[in-house]
Amino acid sequence: MRSLAVLVAALLMLGPLGCAHRAPHPTAAMEPKPDIGSVGLVVWPDPSIPMFQGPGAVGAAEGAKEGAKTGALAPLLPGLFVIHLSLQANEPKGFVLGLYLAGAGLVLAPVGAVVGAVAGALAVPSMAEVEQSMAALQRASVDINLPDALIAWIIDAGGERQIISVADPGAPAVDTFLKLDAPEVSLTSKNPTDWKPGLRLRVSLSGKLIRASDGEQVRAWLWEHEGRKANFVEWGKEDARLFRTELERAGRALAAQIIADMF
Numbered sequence: 001m002r003s004l005a006v007l008v009a010a011l012l013m014l015g016p017l018g019c020a021h022r023a024p025h026p027t028a029a030m031e032p033k034p035d036i037g038s039v040g041l042v043v044w045p046d047p048s049i050p051m052f053q054g055p056g057a058v059g060a061a062e063g064a065k066e067g068a069k070t071g072a073l074a075p076l077l078p079g080l081f082v083i084h085l086s087l088q089a090n091e092p093k094g095f096v097l098g099l100y101l102a103g104a105g106l107v108l109a110p111v112g113a114v115v116g117a118v119a120g121a122l123a124v125p126s127m128a129e130v131e132q133s134m135a136a137l138q139r140a141s142v143d144i145n146l147p148d149a150l151i152a153w154i155i156d157a158g159g160e161r162q163i164i165s166v167a168d169p170g171a172p173a174v175d176t177f178l179k180l181d182a183p184e185v186s187l188t189s190k191n192p193t194d195w196k197p198g199l200r201l202r203v204s205l206s207g208k209l210i211r212a213s214d215g216e217q218v219r220a221w222l223w224e225h226e227g228r229k230a231n232f233v234e235w236g237k238e239d240a241r242l243f244r245t246e247l248e249r250a251g252r253a254l255a256a257q258i259i260a261d262m263f
Contacts, residue, residue, distance in 0.1 A: 037175025038162035051186035056195035133236025201227035
C-alpha cells in the first residue's frame with residue numbers, strides 16, 4: 001500500500017513536467033493602419049490599350065496543318081517517354097521497349113496526321129469569326145470605360161467610408177488622394193505560340209496614396225486579378241458578353257482589395 005502511495009506521488013510530481021504546455025511565442029502585433037480620413041479618387045483618364053491574343057491558326061487550312069503536326073507526333077510520344085525514363089534509370093530492357101513503341105508510333109504517325117488534320121480544320125475559327133470577336137472585344141472595352149467604372153466600384157465597395165471622385169465639380173476637400181494608373185487588361189495564354197490557346201483574363205492596377213496637406217506619398221500598391229479561361233471566339237461571342245461579365249467581376253474584386261488595403 002505504501003509502495004502504491006509512493007508511486008502515485010511520483011506520478012503527480014512528474015505529471016506537470018510531461019503535460020506542460022509551452023507558452024506561445026509572442027507574435028508581433030500588426031501595426032494599425034493610419035487614419036487616412038476622406039479619400040479623393042483620381043484615375044488616369046485614358047485607358048490603356050487592352051492586349052488580346054488571337055488564335056495561332058485561323059481558317060481550315062491552317063488548322064489542318066497544325067492538327068496534322070500534332071496528330072503525327074502523338075503516336076511517337078509513348079515510345080519517346082519510355083526511352084527517356086530507361087536512359088535515366090539505365091534500364092536496357094526499358095530502352096528496347098521504348099524503341100518498339102517508337103517504331104509502332106512511326107507506323108501510326110501518318111494515320112495520326114490525317115486524324116489530326118481533320119480535327120484541326122474543325123477546331124480553329126474562321127477569319128470572319130476572329131474579326132467579329134476582335135471587333136466585339138474592342139467595342140466592349142470602349143463601352144465599359146474601365147477608369148470610370150473603377151471609380152464607381154471602389155466607392156460602392158467602400159460602403160459608408162468617405163471616398164469621393166474628384167472628377168465631381170462639387171467634390172469637397174479631402175484628406176488624401178488615391179491616384180490610380182490606367183488599368184492593364186489582357187486576354188493571353190502562357191504560350192504565345194499556341195495555335196488554339198486558352199486565354200485568361202488578367203487585370204492589373206497600380207496606385208499611390210498621397211497626403212493632401214503636403215503631397216507626401218503615404219503608401220503604394222500593385223493589385224492583380226486573374227479571371228477565367230476561354231478561347232478567343234468564346235470571349236467575343238454574343239457581343240463579348242463573357243468578357244463584359246468577367247471584366248466587371250475583376251474590377252469589383254480589385255475594388256474590394258483596394259478598400260481592404262487602404263482601411
